[in-house]
Amino acid sequence: DLSEFRDRSKSGSTGQHMTIYEVIDRLRATFRSGVTFPEQFRMTQLQNLLSLVEENEQLIQDALHKDLHKPKFESVLSEIQITLNDLYFAMENLRTWMQPEYNIGKNLATRMDDCFIRREPLGVVLIIGAWNYPLHLILLPLVAAIAAGNCAILKPSEICQATEQLLAELIPKYLSQDCYAVLCGGAEDTKSLLKNKFDHIFYTGSQVVARSILLAAAPHLTPVTLELGGKSPCFIYGHIDIHKAAKRLCWSKFFNTGQSCVAPDYVLCTAQTRDALLPALRETLRTFYGPDPGASLDMGRIVTPRHWRRLMDMLEKSKGKVVIGGESREEDRYIAPTVLVDVQESDALMQEEIFGPILPILTIESLEEGIDYINRQEKPLALYVFSDETSVVTTVLNNTSSGGFCGNDGIVHMALPGLPFGGVGASGMGSYHGRWGFETFSHRRGCMNRSWLLERVNVLRYPPYSDYNLGWLRWATTFKKNSWGGCSVM
Amino acid sequence: MEKQAVQRAREAFLAGRSRPLEFRVQQLKSLQRMITDRQGEIATALKQDINRSQYDTPLFELIGLENEISLAVSKLAQWAAPRPVERNLLTISDQAYIQPEPLGVVLIIGAWNYPWALTLQPLVGAIAAGNAAVVKPSELSEYSASLLKALLPRYLDQELYPVVCGGVSETQELLRQRFDHVFYTGNSTVGKLVMEAAARHLTPVTLELGGKSPCYIDKDVDLRVACRRITWGKFVNCGQTCIAPDYILCEPSIQNRVVEGIRQTLLEFYGPDPKSSPDYGRIINQRHFNRLMTLLEGYTATVGGQSDSSQRYIAPTVVKDVPPQARLMQEEIFGPLLPIVTVSDIDDAIHFINEREKPLALYVFSSNKKVIKRMLAETTSGGVTVNDVIMHYTLNSLPFGGVGQSGTGRYHGKHTFDQFSHHRACLVKSLGMEEVHMVRYPPQNHQKVRRVRLAMRTPLVDFSKGTYIWAVTASIVALGLLIALTVILILAAGVNCTCL
Numbered sequence: 001d002l003s004e005f006r007d008r009s010k011s012g013s014t015g016q017h018m019t020i021y022e023v024i025d026r027l028r029a030t031f032r033s034g035v036t037f038p039e040q041f042r043m044t045q046l047q048n049l050l051s052l053v054e055e056n057e058q059l060i061q062d063a064l065h066k067d068l069h070k071p072k073f074e075s076v077l078s079e080i081q082i083t084l085n086d087l088y089f090a091m092e093n094l095r096t097w098m099q100p101e102y103n104i105g106k107n108l109a110t111r112m113d114d115c116f117i118r119r120e121p122l123g124v125v126l127i128i129g130a131w132n133y134p135l136h137l138i139l140l141p142l143v144a145a146i147a148a149g150n151c152a153i154l155k156p157s158e159i160c161q162a163t164e165q166l167l168a169e170l171i172p173k174y175l176s177q178d179c180y181a182v183l184c185g186g187a188e189d190t191k192s193l194l195k196n197k198f199d200h201i202f203y204t205g206s207q208v209v210a211r212s213i214l215l216a217a218a219p220h221l222t223p224v225t226l227e228l229g230g231k232s233p234c235f236i237y238g239h240i241d242i243h244k245a246a247k248r249l250c251w252s253k254f255f256n257t258g259q260s261c262v263a264p265d266y267v268l269c270t271a272q273t274r275d276a277l278l279p280a281l282r283e284t285l286r287t288f289y290g291p292d293p294g295a296s297l298d299m300g301r302i303v304t305p306r307h308w309r310r311l312m313d314m315l316e317k318s319k320g321k322v323v324i325g326g327e328s329r330e331e332d333r334y335i336a337p338t339v340l341v342d343v344q345e346s347d348a349l350m351q352e353e354i355f356g357p358i359l360p361i362l363t364i365e366s367l368e369e370g371i372d373y374i375n376r377q378e379k380p381l382a383l384y385v386f387s388d389e390t391s392v393v394t395t396v397l398n399n400t401s402s403g404g405f406c407g408n409d410g411i412v413h414m415a416l417p418g419l420p421f422g423g424v425g426a427s428g429m430g431s432y433h434g435r436w437g438f439e440t441f442s443h444r445r446g447c448m449n450r451s452w453l454l455e456r457v458n459v460l461r462y463p464p465y466s467d468y469n470l471g472w473l474r475w476a477t478t479f480k481k482n483s484w485g486g487c488s489v490m
Numbered sequence: 491m492e493k494q495a496v497q498r499a500r501e502a503f504l505a506g507r508s509r510p511l512e513f514r515v516q517q518l519k520s521l522q523r524m525i526t527d528r529q530g531e532i533a534t535a536l537k538q539d540i541n542r543s544q545y546d547t548p549l550f551e552l553i554g555l556e557n558e559i560s561l562a563v564s565k566l567a568q569w570a571a572p573r574p575v576e577r578n579l580l581t582i583s584d585q586a587y588i589q590p591e592p593l594g595v596v597l598i599i600g601a602w603n604y605p606w607a608l609t610l611q612p613l614v615g616a617i618a619a620g621n622a623a624v625v626k627p628s629e630l631s632e633y634s635a636s637l638l639k640a641l642l643p644r645y646l647d648q649e650l651y652p653v654v655c656g657g658v659s660e661t662q663e664l665l666r667q668r669f670d671h672v673f674y675t676g677n678s679t680v681g682k683l684v685m686e687a688a689a690r691h692l693t694p695v696t697l698e699l700g701g702k703s704p705c706y707i708d709k710d711v712d713l714r715v716a717c718r719r720i721t722w723g724k725f726v727n728c729g730q731t732c733i734a735p736d737y738i739l740c741e742p743s744i745q746n747r748v749v750e751g752i753r754q755t756l757l758e759f760y761g762p763d764p765k766s767s768p769d770y771g772r773i774i775n776q777r778h779f780n781r782l783m784t785l786l787e788g789y790t791a792t793v794g795g796q797s798d799s800s801q802r803y804i805a806p807t808v809v810k811d812v813p814p815q816a817r818l819m820q821e822e823i824f825g826p827l828l829p830i831v832t833v834s835d836i837d838d839a840i841h842f843i844n845e846r847e848k849p850l851a852l853y854v855f856s857s858n859k860k861v862i863k864r865m866l867a868e869t870t871s872g873g874v875t876v877n878d879v880i881m882h883y884t885l886n887s888l889p890f891g892g893v894g895q896s897g898t899g900r901y902h903g904k905h906t907f908d909q910f911s912h913h914r915a916c917l918v919k920s921l922g923m924e925e926v927h928m929v930r931y932p933p934q935n936h937q938k939v940r941r942v943r944l945a946m947r948t949p950l951v952d953f954s955k956g957t958y959i960w961a962v963t964a965s966i967v968a969l970g971l972l973i974a975l976t977v978i979l980i981l982a983a984g985v986n987c988t989c990l
Contacts, residue, residue: 032844034868037867071932071934072934072939073932073934073938073939076939076942076943077930077939077942081942081943104885104887104888105887106885106887107885109884110881110884110885113881114876115882115885115887115888117888117889118866120870120893122893122894123894199894207692210692211689211690211692214685214688214689214692215686215689215690217685217689218682218683218685218686218689219682219686221678221681221682221685221697221699221894221895221897221898223898223899226692228692240921241921244921244924245921247924247927247931248921248927251930251931287931288931288932288933289932289933290933296932296933297933297934298932298933298934299932375504386921388921393918397589397916401591401912401914402914403914403915404914404915404916404917405589405914405915405916405917405918406916406917406918406919407916407917407918407919408918408919408920408921409917409919412580412581412917412919413586413915413916413917414915415578415580416575416576416577416578416581416586416915416917418575418576418577418586419575419586419588419915419916419917420588420913420915421915424593424912424914425593425594425670425692426692428692429692429694430694431913431915443870443893444889444891444900445870445871445872445873445874445893446872446873446874446882446885446888446889446890446900447866447873447874447875447876447882447888448873448874448875448876448878448881448882448885448888449862449875449876449877450875450876450877450878450881451877452712452715452857452877455715455718458719461549461722462718462722462758462759463543463722463759463760463767463769463770464759464760464761464767464769465543465544465545465546465549465768465769466545469545470545470548470549473549473553474548474553477553477557
């Protein structure tokens with residue numbers, strides 16, 4: 001049963017209605033023709049995407065403001081600039097990334113052969129975006145998909161309607177319509193979309209939906225990258241400049257109104273640290289947003305009334321004590337930056353990812369207690385430690401696991417394209433950013449080009465077998481400690 | 491029972507036993523000893539399972555395994571060390587690196603065609619990466635499975651690396667448990683079920699599946715050598731190799747010579763009666779034997795074709811002029827039947843291959859560089875060997891894995907270690923350089939936006955061509971000016987210089 005998507009690829013608002021199958025078929029036919037493979041094509045498309053972002057900065061900022069009340073600064077920093085940087089990075093490195101990798105160890109038996117690893121495009125990939133950073137969470141994977149030579153279908157989050165519309169309008173204008181399509185729709189439409197076969201699915205969002213995506217991918221044996229979330233813990237322990245720490249903590253927590261997958265979800269510290277932290281937090285918040293954050297231009301809003309209600313419910317059910325903030329307004333989905341203390345493990349705020357401007361502080365007596373607590377939960381997407389003491393940082397690093405880690409700051413580890421960005425366990429699988437995205441959307445094909453020579457040596461492996469031949473083969477192929485790479489059977 | 495094994499493995503992992511590098515090395519060395527000490531027993535088990543010749547066992551299973559262990563032992567410290575990454579202006583004084591970490595408890599499901607290599611090679615990587623691993627050998631190679639179950643606990647930590655034997659229902663029970671990674675080698679039907687079961691726990695999987703690996707023979711090629719290499723790869727282990735050349739594609743003009751080449755090679759390898767050759771294997775069980783005989787129905791073998799159901803013996807068989815819609819061409823053969831499909835030229839061959847699912851391996855025999863280049867550029871597959879078969883499997887610096895229906899993920903050598911690790915991105919900053927960081931805090935204004943954009947730029951230095959040319963030109967001009975200045979000074983000082 002065919003589901004109709006409004007495909008605006010044809011142009012603007014008078015788009016023809018095309019079925020999903022037709023769109024996917026068209027992309028698949030284009031991929032088969034090999035047009036996306038040459039470096040020049042990929043470079044051109046990346047260049048066009050660059051122009052898309054550069055030429056429409058104002059429109060993008062407006063759309064983001066409309067959807068999320070995103071302050072201009074945040075739009076520039078966390079949506080536009082991060083996309084531009086990834087594009088510059090990809091364009092500068094595309095040629096290197098595309099080169100077959102020759103510098104791999106060879107053994108005695110293959111010394112005369114050409115051995116290399118090719119990176120090849122996968123085919124037609126599906127990229128599903130999220131609503132909290134509606135631009136970069138869909139464009140960064142697209143950059144990687146284009147760089148790797150694939151065709152791509154983009155499915156932006158329907159929650160951010162202005163951004164969704166903008167993408168649907170701009171992408172066909174700047175990028176090749178035969179290779180990249182934007183499909184808009186809700187949950188039901190996404191379900192139908194997933195019934196089709198893709199060569200890779202890239203999803204950013206929640207665990208619940210992630211499971212259904214994996215289940216939909218299994219019958220097609222489609223590889224999947226999942227960028228999920230979790231409760232990212234933040235240790236503040238040992239000797240530390242509490243004012244600087246408070247600044248960075250506040251910035252990371254309340255950026256995008258706490259709606260970041262890598263926002264520090266909750267704080268773990270001793271009672272002593274907490275007592276020093278609270279005044280520092282108050283002071284920082286006042287400096288950032290003034291006495292009334294609701295009136296500050298730099299404070300965002302919660303994305304929808306439903307999400308606002310969820311946060312308010314959690315706050316109401318919480319048994320912790322609100323020491324900072326707590327104000328809220330339903331009309332414009334405002335929640336003040338809020339800090340709670342005396343929060344226990346069983347608290348309503350500690351059962352699921354908060355994803356809002358609410359910061360619970362859990363008191364611990366020792367670092368081990370905090371580490372044990374973290375290890376009882378699911379592996380988070382990010383983990384933070386604020387401490388001047390290297391031993392504290394090292395202890396936490398060695399005894400926990402998380403997608404990524406940042407010491408003495410929050411969020412910024414994802415801005416470095418050299419670092420892979422992704423989760424582990426319940427926080428996701430796979431990674432991207434920079435070269436990692438290119439690798440995600442490529443197939444690494446191991447190639448060996450054997451020479452015709454040395455057939456006399458090859459004879460050792462053929463039947464009829466004998467102890468004599470086996471002896472020589474063993475000698476020739478056994479890995480010796482100082483040889484390059486590994487030897488295996490000839 | 492399965493649940494308890496997994497539970498114990500998890501507790502052992504959480505206790506931290508599998509993490510220290512010394513422990514991992516010690517376990518790997520112990521595994522090495524197991525293989526060396528018990529080679530005879532392993533060979534006997536394989537003979538009972540699949541009539542493996544005593545030479546094929548070390549050749550195809552054990553040497554490779556031993557080399558993987560040696561590599562892991564010698565390189566472990568390097569593999570497990572933090573891997574630094576490039577920084578930008580904002581992070582210039584910070585530590586930025588990727589730290590490989592164990593995933594936790596992994597499940598390794600082996601296959602029956604190379605029961606030791608395909609079960610233990612992943613285990614080597616899992617141990618090296620610091621995980622606990624539940625090993626589930628294939629029940630179809632029952633002697634090997636029971637031997638592994640008896641041996642492994644005597645050499646490795648019993649709680650961290652339990653062996654769970656059983657059939658379909660035991661495997662299903664295992665898959666209901668939660669693992670941090672599942673590594674499966676086998677066919678795509680079960681592969682899909684494994685992926686589905688793993689999906690419920692959001693567990694990542696590595697699937698080493700199969701497919702029909704095409705083998706294209708170009709016109710102008712030394713057919714003697716080509717046929718010998720292909721025959722070797724096809725009929726070893728009685729064709730039951732996931733990367734065996736499944737079928738041949740060639741032009742009609744050379745088909746007969748290809749058949750002759752193979753026929754002659756078979757004589758050299760197994761003599762006139764392969765059934766009595768100690769080096770020729772058997773089909774694993776009756777079901778697969780019947781399956782293969784059905785594939786052959788309706789076709790006359792050009793070479794071979796004989797069979798003996800009581801021994802599960804099928805002679806090395808070649809079938810000429812096979813039409814694309816034949817049953818032989820619909821599923822992975824996994825047996826000693828070699829169909830030859832004729833194609834008109836390289837374009838036809840590429841088209842034929844691309845119409846089908848992405849295979850695990852692709853083979854092309856040609857002396858023409860252009861032909862090879864086109865084959866590589868216009869098709870895809872898990873891996874490739876040119877002018878030989880199977881060999882890309884043997885170099886463990888090459889990633890071994892499939893794509894599309896032939897699988898997902900890769901292993902061998904360091905790739906196994908990486909597959910079983912979580913690559914944790916770490917950024918350890920200092921609280922210094924706060925002045926630089928001030929720009930990102932609210933309240934915001936235009937200047938701050940500009941400064942932040944600059945600070946976020948990567949790479950740090952512009953290595954583009956334009957800058958490079960400018961830098962070289964500027965250096966040359968500067969050098970020239972310096973020389974000119976020196977000359978002028980010398981003249982001014984009135985020194986005689988005969989070079990003027």
